Amino acid sequence: QLQIQESGPGLVKPSETLSLTCTVSGDSMSSGNYYWVWIRxxxxxxLEWIGSFYHTWNTYYYNPSLESRVTIYADxxxxxxxxxxxSVTAADTALYYCARQGQLVGFDQWGQGTLVTVSS
Amino acid sequence: DIQLTxxxxxxxxxxxxxxxxxxxxxxxxxxxxxxxxxxPGKAPKSLIYTASTLQSGVPSRFSGSGxxxxxxxxxxxxxxxxxxxxxxxxSYTTPYSFGQGTKLEIK
Numbered sequence: 001q002l003q004i005q006e007s008g009p010g011l012v013k014p015s016e017t018l019s020l021t022c023t024v025s026g027d028s029m030s031s032g033n034y035y036w037v038w039i040r041x042x043x044x045x046x047l048e049w050i051g052s053f054y055h056t057w058n059t060y061y062y063n064p065s066l067e068s069r070v071t072i073y074a075d076x077x078x079x080x081x082x083x084x085x086x087s088v089t090a091a092d093t094a095l096y097y098c099a100r101q102g103q104l105v106g107f108d109q110w111g112q113g114t115l116v117t118v119s120s
Numbered sequence: 121d122i123q124l125t126x127x128x129x130x131x132x133x134x135x136x137x138x139x140x141x142x143x144x145x146x147x148x149x150x151x152x153x154x155x156x157x158x159x160p161g162k163a164p165k166s167l168i169y170t171a172s173t174l175q176s177g178v179p180s181r182f183s184g185s186g187x188x189x190x191x192x193x194x195x196x197x198x199x200x201x202x203x204x205x206x207x208x209x210x211s212y213t214t215p216y217s218f219g220q221g222t223k224l225e226i227k
Contacts, residue, residue, distance in 0.1 A: 004163075045220075046207065046218050046219070046220045046221050047207055047209070047218040047221075048218070049214075049215055049216040049217070049218070052214075061214055063214075063215040063216075064215060065215070097163075097164065099164075101211070102169075104169065104170055105154075105166070105169045105170075105173075105175070106154030106156075106166055106169040106170075106209060106211055107154070107156070107164075107166060107209070108166045108169070108175060109166075110163040110164045110165075110166075111163055112161070112162065112163045113163070113164075
């Protein structure tokens with residue numbers, strides 16, 4: 001059974017870099033025709049797609065609204081997807097989710113999310 | 121970018137009620153519309169993909185319909201475990217976008 005787990009510091013100072021790791025177990029990140037994605041939800045607000053990795057083409061896709069500050073990296077040998085967001089502000093405070101996306105099935109498997117607070 | 125407008129934002133209902141949530145897209149998205157259920161402290165759950173296909177294991181009281189720009193999620197008979205927040209999501213084109221959510225509360 002596929003399991004997705006996000007991890008990382010819960011508190012980041014303004015202007016610093018937020019770094020999170022998503023660890024996938026129970027299946028390989030390289031199996032099937034899947035994208036691996038990061039999504040976030042600020043407190044009391046809606047969901048925002050951050051970006052995706054597609055292993056078949058070894059390609060990354062980013063939300064243009066965040067692209068200048070975001071880097072996603074996949075290490076399929078470790079079954080890990082990482083996220084870095086630079087120059088964070090309070091607006092980056094959110095619950096960060098890692099998820100799997102199938103070609104037609106949407107985001108079909110999610111992690112529980114990890115809360116990151118940006119504060120001095 | 122494609123905007124999704126969900127309504128209502130809040131919905132108060134009772135166990136056994138039939139409820140419908142709507143999601144309207146600012147652009148044509150064919151049938152690439154998905155629905156999710158979020159509960160605090162739990163992993164979000166995928167309910168429906170491509171507008172009307174139930175994810176494996178999702179109870180049949182959930183159903184989805186629509187195409188083009190207008191979509192609905194219907195719960196035929198609310199159960200206690202259905203009180204949660206629901207989001208629609210378009211996977212037609214990047215940047216992928218979500219509706220603002222519908223919080224379903226117990227009346």
